[in-house]
Amino acid sequence: MRDFANKSFPKRRSGGAPGSVFVLLAAAVVLSALLLLFEGPPVGALKDRGEGGRSRPGDGAARLSAVPAGTGEPAADGAAGRGGRTAGDPPGAAASQDLAAAGFVAVPQGPHGGPGVPDLKVATFIIKRNDSIYSILSGLGVEAAEIAKITRSARRIYDLRRIKAGDELRVVKRGERVERLEYRYDELEGLYVERAGQGRFEAGSYEVPHEIGHKVVSGVVETSLYEAGVEAGAAPKAVVAMTDIFAWDVDFATDMRRGDTFRILYETVAVEGEIIRMGRVLAAELVNAGRRYTAVYYEDGKGRGGYYDTEGRSLSRTLLKSPLRYSRISSYFSRKRFHPILKKYRPHHGIDYAAPAGTPVEAAGDGKVVFAGWRKGYGYFVKIRHNGIYTTGYGHFSRIARGVKRGARVRQGQVIGYVGSTGISTGPHLHYEVVYRGRLVNPLSIRSTPKRSVSKDERARFEARRDELLARLHGAPTVVASVKGGGGEGVN
Ligand SMILES: [Zn+2]
Structure with a gap:
């Protein structure tokens, strides 16, 4: 470990992590590296496991037992590894912590590197503003030609010349050779590049395991719908989406009254129990000046989705009622x-x-x-x-x-x-x-007429879906796993 650790780049050692902290971080990195290497791959297979598909307990667990006791607290991985970042964080702020300072870490090898146990070293970086894939890899001693090969093979999935500050990059080396590189360019998706033999690299994408949930929020308007929605705990984007859905019928700039009520059901996307973004609004209801407006999301037999009222009439029309919001x-x-x-x-x-x-x-x-x-x-x-x-x-x-x-x-x-x-x-x-x-x-x-209605032969299907969504909309407000930190629900 000493060799490599000392070789980490001085400029990344912001705040000069003291030894003990370094070891702990190193342990976290090691553990996640092992998970990464032995639990995940072939990472491409992640996609086939479908949403929410988690690890299988197979060889991953067996290999993990080789990690000396006490090196890696799972909590450390959670905090520092994937899932540590929420969309609410300012780019690169909290996430950059000290992980980037960790540099390279040797993967421990149980009883001294037996045959077949790879001599792997892993580094995790949180991309900083002026970083480039070239500066990072060449800083690790990777040759220019090799960097070019890696970026070329990655291009089909993601252009590594466009890495973004705040994102996470992991590099796994065996000796001086890059074995694997991972870049999570999105909360739910990442790129991997892997050595494929004969000096070639292979790239693919992986999906971050996540769960789709639902959230119901309701409230009473005091000043504006937006404020009421956010105060009641809705994602700001969900409130805006609701104003879009009803834009044809309600002029949010002028028509809202104190005492108007709303109810909204929307999907949430969570990674490791944390909501990282909102999904689609599935149903919404607004009572404006005593009049009730209801919208349900329905996908017709051809897969075209849209919002409909309870009678199956499309809510989208030709012109917005107002070209401005909140005026x-x-x-x-x-x-x-x-x-x-x-x-x-x-x-x-x-x-x-x-x-x-x-x-x-x-x-x-x-x-x-x-x-x-x-x-x-x-x-x-x-x-x-x-x-x-x-x-x-x-x-x-x-x-x-x-x-x-x-x-x-x-x-x-x-x-x-x-x-x-x-x-x-x-x-x-x-x-x-x-x-x-x-x-x-x-x-x-202007009272424009709806664009289209649910067709007769889809009527029964629409009604079943409508009733299901409205039942959920009117069920008890659900509380979805709380989000750590003060950032509230992650909305980007
Ligand atoms: Zn005028």
Whole structure:
């Protein structure tokens, strides 16, 4: 151990880990290395084991017994190894701890390296900001040609020239040769590169064992749905997803009332008992001003998923009810309005949404940009043609979003610009107008019809799924495994 440990790179030894700490870390690394080497591979097989598939107790356990007692506390692996990081962590912060300082560690070999017991050494790094695969591997004494071979074989799975700060990289060496390299580029997926003989390397991906769970959150709106949702313990993304689902029916900028209630059921993804991200919203319910809106997620026979009301009508329509979230209407559509700057009565053929300068504005529907630029009183203005019937316009932007120019295609919900006060305007707001069949109409009066409904022959299947989801939605709120640390639920 001494040789190799001393060979670890000085710059990685931030804070100069004292000997005892080093040994403990080393033990953790050793243990996880053994797990990695003997429990996991062929790692490619992990994929076939399916979700939540954990280790098998076979040879892994047998080999592990070779580790001298007391070297590796399983807890140490949990804390320092995979699963130690949650998505909520700032990149590279907590995770970089001292693991990177551990450098290389010799794998203990029971009764002095008998025949067939490999002389393996493992190093684990948390990538830092200026690290590259080249700097790390060459720091380990790997030759440039070898590094090139490794990155080339990896490219099909992941481009190692793009390793990200905060991610974890493991290198296993036998003597001076790299035997294996692992890079977990995602909480749920990683790359491995393995020596395959004749100087070749083979790459593949592995899936991190995880469990899909469910969570139900409900609450009462005091100020905004967003705040109420987060306060009740929902993942912020789940709350945003809910506003997306109901965007056609409820204008979250203007319609929410104190006392409105919501309920939401969504999937969670957990690794080693920790929720690392939310999955899909499966069902949601909103009672707004006494009116109940319900959505269930349903995948039809062709595998197309979408949100439907309880009657099986699709909730997605042609235009969003509002191109802004969390703002308020400061001026309504009117044929005759006293203009605050021009000081005379003029029609106001749109809706003004007051919002802080810089608030992102979304395209109300899929479409094509037919104007993007300066237009007199409108200031920076964007106009989108959605189809043969609808066109929408957005005025007074402080700035038009990059890529939004004449002829460009935009998607519904795509940010097209930012609230400002350009043109004739008294303060930051969005002027939003809708042209329906060539005529400016009141955006608030648009009641578009659902795109499609569940087909007759799928009706029974839909209803079974709906009832199942609604029963779960209305079951007792579930508490899913708590998350350690103060970061709350991991949401990225
Ligand atoms: Zn206006």
